[in-house]
Amino acid sequence: MAGGKEIRNKIKSVQNTRKITRAMEMVAASKMRKAQARMKAARPYGEKIRNVTAHLAQALQDYAHPFLTKRAQVKRAGIIVVTTDKGLCGGLNTNVLRTSLNQMKAWQQAGIEVDVTAIGNKGFGFMQRSGARVVSHVTQLGDTPHLDKLIGPVKVMLDAYMAGQIDELHIVYTRFINTMKQEPVMEQLLPVPADSMKPVSDHPFEYIYEPAPEVVIDDLLIRYIEALVYQAVAENIASEQSARMVAMKAASDNAGTVIDELKLVYNKTRQAAITKELSEIVAGAAAV
Amino acid sequence: MTMHVDVVSAEEQIYSGTAEFLAAPGEMGEIGVLPRHAPLLTRIKAGALRIKVANSNEEEVLVYVSGGILEVQPHVVTVLADTAIRGHDLDEAKALEAKKLAEEALANRSGSIDYASAQAELAQAVAQLAAIKKLRNRA
Numbered sequence: 001m002a003g004g005k006e007i008r009n010k011i012k013s014v015q016n017t018r019k020i021t022r023a024m025e026m027v028a029a030s031k032m033r034k035a036q037a038r039m040k041a042a043r044p045y046g047e048k049i050r051n052v053t054a055h056l057a058q059a060l061q062d063y064a065h066p067f068l069t070k071r072a073q074v075k076r077a078g079i080i081v082v083t084t085d086k087g088l089c090g091g092l093n094t095n096v097l098r099t100s101l102n103q104m105k106a107w108q109q110a111g112i113e114v115d116v117t118a119i120g121n122k123g124f125g126f127m128q129r130s131g132a133r134v135v136s137h138v139t140q141l142g143d144t145p146h147l148d149k150l151i152g153p154v155k156v157m158l159d160a161y162m163a164g165q166i167d168e169l170h171i172v173y174t175r176f177i178n179t180m181k182q183e184p185v186m187e188q189l190l191p192v193p194a195d196s197m198k199p200v201s202d203h204p205f206e207y208i209y210e211p212a213p214e215v216v217i218d219d220l221l222i223r224y225i226e227a228l229v230y231q232a233v234a235e236n237i238a239s240e241q242s243a244r245m246v247a248m249k250a251a252s253d254n255a256g257t258v259i260d261e262l263k264l265v266y267n268k269t270r271q272a273a274i275t276k277e278l279s280e281i282v283a284g285a286a287a288v
Numbered sequence: 289m290t291m292h293v294d295v296v297s298a299e300e301q302i303y304s305g306t307a308e309f310l311a312a313p314g315e316m317g318e319i320g321v322l323p324r325h326a327p328l329l330t331r332i333k334a335g336a337l338r339i340k341v342a343n344s345n346e347e348e349v350l351v352y353v354s355g356g357i358l359e360v361q362p363h364v365v366t367v368l369a370d371t372a373i374r375g376h377d378l379d380e381a382k383a384l385e386a387k388k389l390a391e392e393a394l395a396n397r398s399g400s401i402d403y404a405s406a407q408a409e410l411a412q413a414v415a416q417l418a419a420i421k422k423l424r425n426r427a
Contacts, residue, residue, distance in 0.1 A: 042300070
């Protein structure tokens with residue numbers, strides 16, 4: 001029974017694979033809950049900053065910060081691509097990269113050059129391989145991202161914007177909708193879209209500024225952009241974990257079906273072997 | 289009379305509650321805020337916020353922040369705390385480091401984007417996913 005042993009080995013190996021995918025599924029499920037909590041915790045900051053900035057932008061009509069003014073001509077655009085560090089999470093990174101690539105191609109056709117900031121290993125590797133101009137990157141953010149690590153790479157883009165090297169800045173990431181659904185989205189960071197800067201209250205009032213309004217608004221706007229990037233990274237991690245959970249669940253289910261099929265084949269060959277042996281004995285007895 | 293105090297950072301909510309009094313290390317000197325303070329917006333330095341919690345005999349709550357922005361409205365005080373120690377030079381150093389890393393990675397490559405091969409790579413990944421889906425539906 002040469003076939004039997006091989007099939008048994010094969011079943012064993014698939015069972016081992018299933019063990020791993022099951023474990024990964026459970027790890028992803030627990031990480032997902034934490035990532036979701038972190039994503040929600042990051043929201044109040046962004047909202048608060050947006051409110052204050054909107055108010056400031058309204059109050060300081062005569063101080064036009066470059067972040068808030070649209071440029072007449074776009075010669076070069078910046079794009080921040082947020083991907084994961086690790087794979088095995090379904091089509092998550094592929095979708096984000098496809099969205100970015102389509103946009104980059106559209107820009108190229110319109111004669112706009114592109115600078116890329118890559119967050120996450122997958123996007124960085126892909127952009128490097130495809131030959132995009134990666135001006136800054138950050139990888140190995142881990143499960144708990146820290147703003148600290150994002151400041152540098154984002155500042156490279158903000159500086160380029162301030163210096164007039166790029167005229168627009170966009171971000172592409174995976175938005176977390178629910179456990180089963182995540183979608184790649186592209187948002188404009190700079191210049192700050194006018195509709196996101198709507199005044200929050202209709203009571204006109206003026207702040208006392210210390211030291212000066214321009215200084216405060218400069219600081220606020222930089223933090224606003226950083227908060228948006230951080231929020232995107234947090235959402236991306238929540239998406240990553242839930243996508244991985246779903247992908248690993250599918251893999252475990254698939255392993256189950258494969259095992260069932262193999263078991264059927266194994267039993268069939270076993271029975272065939274027994275039948276063969278019996279008929280040989282009977283034939284042998286008849287011959288005697 | 290009380291006011292609502294929120295201390296938030298980009299990563300988490302640090303403190304939220306009602307208070308009778310708050311003292312913060314403002315950039316131009318220590319700032320004390322009582323309810324119905326005039327609207328104020330200022331940068332704060334690294335240090336401790338002292339919050340006197342409303343309706344309690346407890347001592348003041350101390351919350352450490354590494355700088356940020358303080359927004360005061362008559363009944364709401366918001367501290368937008370920085371999670372990292374910030375400073376123009378520090379930020380600059382981080383940006384320079386990021387630039388250096390990118391330049392190193394860029395050093396041994398050609399300049400133009402090879403869309404064809406990039407798209408081929410993505411198409412391959414998409415095809416793999418489609419195949420997995422098909423396999424799964426059949427099972």
